Amino acid sequence: MYKQYFYRIFVVFLFILWGCSLSSPGNEDTTPPAETVKLLFIHHSCGGNWLADGNGGLGAALNRNNYYVSETNYEWDAEPNDNLGDHTDTSDWPSWFNATKMPFVYMNNAHYAYNGNTVADPGGENSIIMFKSCFPNSEVGDSINDEKAIYNSLLPYFGVHTDKMFVLVVPPPERDIASAPLTRQLANWLADYDNGWLRGYGGGNVFVFDFYNVLTGPDNHHSVVNGNIRHIVAPSSGNELYYPSNDDHPSAAGNRKATAEFVPLLNAYYHKWRGD
Secondary structure: OHHHHHHHHHHHHHHHHHHHHHOOOOOOOOOOOOOOEEEEEEOOHHHHHHHOOOOOOHHHHHHHOOEEEEEEOOOOOOOOOOOHHHOOOHHHHHHHOOOOOHHHHHHOOOOOOOOOOOOOOOOOOOOEEEEEOOHHHHOOOOOOHHHHHHHHHHHHHHHOOOOOEEEEEOOOOOOOOOOHHHHHHHHHHHHOOOOOOOOOOOOOOEEEEOHHHHOOOOOOEEEEEOOEEEEEOOOOOOOOOOOEOOOOOEOHHHHHHHHHHHHHHHHHHHHHHHOO
């Protein structure tokens, strides 16, 4: 009897030690930048909802962390009447990330969903470029090889512009995705720094936020906890939108969850890029 009692105490003690080791602090710095940083978000409606004060609150959270926010949306032009802002599908990104269009992106100061910046514009170019496709791009067809090829084609441009920081926001999920297992595979590949998209990329200026994963289940995360970056896909997770609105746009609850996870992660990414 006593042996069983002490054995149980011993097991609990080991479990506590194991839990403490898992929660030991890491090295990621999630403090806001010391000076205001200009950030531009390339998006459509889902991104607009995410930014909005009455929905995801991302714009206000970015301001609180010393980021000045600008945007592109539908009808935004880089060059006159090119309507580049209308085209944000995965297949469109090579049309953006090139020497012709990006100078206009760096200088853009437009506002669509979020025009309530509470930090002053520090002037100069946008230092951080976030870019996101909308939910129809969670349908990847019967292969993800073409998506991988497109994302890989962007890296040479990023590699010669290490003075800028680029953040890919993985497209959000739909309520019903015909290609759901492949969509999950692509999202995991993009977010896996050891074996995925950025394996072997040495520029140190490209990062990923798995918006898709965060929105597919309450126990799915892409965040920083105790100084450690975690990308968690729960065993019970589905591969489709867990936080629906009245259509395929993520709900305010889903967007607020994404805001809470993304902003500290962005801070950690920023300090990595700056070499802090």
